[in-house]
Amino acid sequence: MAGAAVDNEDEAITGINVTPLVDITLVLLIIFMVTARYIVKETIEVELPRAAHGGETVQKTFAVLVTREGRSFLNGVPVDDEALVSEVHKARAAGEDVQAIVGADKNATHGTVTHLLDLLKGAGVTKFAIQIEKQQ
Numbered sequence: 001m002a003g004a005a006v007d008n009e010d011e012a013i014t015g016i017n018v019t020p021l022v023d024i025t026l027v028l029l030i031i032f033m034v035t036a037r038y039i040v041k042e043t044i045e046v047e048l049p050r051a052a053h054g055g056e057t058v059q060k061t062f063a064v065l066v067t068r069e070g071r072s073f074l075n076g077v078p079v080d081d082e083a084l085v086s087e088v089h090k091a092r093a094a095g096e097d098v099q100a101i102v103g104a105d106k107n108a109t110h111g112t113v114t115h116l117l118d119l120l121k122g123a124g125v126t127k128f129a130i131q132i133e134k135q136q
Contacts, residue, residue, distance in 0.1 A: 060096040066104040070112045088123035103131030
């Protein structure tokens with residue numbers, strides 16, 4: 001025989017080309033890796049210990065602000081030293097764990113901020129955070 005013509009059009013597809021699937025998956029992975037660093041806040045990772053008898057604590061957060069003139073504000077309301085200590089004592093008497101976020105004008109004196117932190121510490125505040133604005 002001289003040669004028979006073979007008809008390839010009727011054959012079944014026996015393999016799947018996965019190259020486009022891998023390409024799309026890798027592109028999505030790269031996009032996820034690049035954008036994930038903008039979503040996650042900058043934190044310090046620590047592994048906290050676990051306790052069987054740990055309980056939920058009720059926390060009260062005070063936002064304390066010091067202006068450049070040395071005036072103090074508690075949650076946006078002007079306050080003097082005695083009123084600030086009184087508010088902390090009221091929260092502690094109610095069984096709340098008190099924490100404070102302290103913000104100060106960059107031109108406020110170091111002594112004023114130190115006095116405020118000392119006042120809060122003496123009133124029973126055990127956790128502090130300093131409010132800052134992230135530099136762009």
